[in-house]
Amino acid sequence: MRKPIIAGNWKMYKTFEEAIQFVEAVQDKLPSNDNVDAVICAPALFLPTLVQIASESELAIGAQTMHYENEGAFTGEISPAQLASVAVDYVILGHSERREYYNETDEAINKKVAAALSHNIVPIICCGETLQEREAGTTEQKVAGQITAALAGFAAQDVEHMVLAYEPIWAIGTGKTATAEDANQVCGAIRAVVEKLYDTATAQAVRIQYGGSVKPDNIEELLSKEHIDGALVGGASLQAESYLKLLEAAANA
Numbered sequence: 001m002r003k004p005i006i007a008g009n010w011k012m013y014k015t016f017e018e019a020i021q022f023v024e025a026v027q028d029k030l031p032s033n034d035n036v037d038a039v040i041c042a043p044a045l046f047l048p049t050l051v052q053i054a055s056e057s058e059l060a061i062g063a064q065t066m067h068y069e070n071e072g073a074f075t076g077e078i079s080p081a082q083l084a085s086v087a088v089d090y091v092i093l094g095h096s097e098r099r100e101y102y103n104e105t106d107e108a109i110n111k112k113v114a115a116a117l118s119h120n121i122v123p124i125i126c127c128g129e130t131l132q133e134r135e136a137g138t139t140e141q142k143v144a145g146q147i148t149a150a151l152a153g154f155a156a157q158d159v160e161h162m163v164l165a166y167e168p169i170w171a172i173g174t175g176k177t178a179t180a181e182d183a184n185q186v187c188g189a190i191r192a193v194v195e196k197l198y199d200t201a202t203a204q205a206v207r208i209q210y211g212g213s214v215k216p217d218n219i220e221e222l223l224s225k226e227h228i229d230g231a232l233v234g235g236a237s238l239q240a241e242s243y244l245k246l247l248e249a250a251a252n253a
């Protein structure tokens with residue numbers, strides 16, 4: 001049985017003060033991490049402070065992206081070594097917004113996954129199709145290609161500690177959620193890709209999140225599906241109350 005993982009992706013929202021208030025508000029109310037892993041991926045600027053505040057709780061802090069080099073002349077970037085030096089536990093890689101606005105490629109994502117693992121940072125690797133791709137019937141082909149590229153060169157024991165996230169691009173921030181059946185079907189297809197690349201045990205161990213307009217009122221149904229092991233959540237992770245509701249639902253799934 002895979003433990004659910006709920007990761008909030010705050011994107012470019014919240015001031016420093018609001019971020020601190022959020023972590024202080026949730027940290028004593030988290031369900032046990034025997035039942036759910038709780039993660040907040042915050043703007044990079046806030047990471048050291050949030051890690052420090054959350055250190056006594058079961059809330060894990062993650063970044064939203066990073067470079068694959070440990071250091072160098074890359075103005076504005078943040079390195080895996082820098083994230084590790086402030087004890088960040090997770091990093092989102094290959095989010096569709098990074099792919100679209102910052103030209104992040106499958107090749108760069110693969111290098112970032114290797115860099116994250118080398119610093120014991122858990123990568124949350126995103127994949128997902130556009131509306132046109134869904135309508136053209138190429139969803140599974142698209143996500144299989146993205147996942148295969150991201151995992152190139154890794155051993156099974158690396159993969160079982162990664163988190164994969166299926167986010168249909170047309171469902172992000174739009175209020176349009178994929179039906180639980182559709183989301184489960186694509187998450188199942190991703191698991192089948194992992195099985196084909198590795199073996200059944202690895203495919204059964206890896207956790208696959210769904211993301212795209214996940215809210216307290218749809219999380220239960222999504223998590224009731226066989227292949228959905230959690231959620232990568234934007235909007236509904238910004239308020240302490242709704243984030244806690246998502247965690248409760250996952251802890252009781």
Ligand SMILES: O=C[C@H](O)COP(=O)(O)O
Binds near residue numbers: 173
């Ligand atoms: O990383 C999170 C996703 O982009 C989903 O965002 P959303 O929950 O606001 O649709």
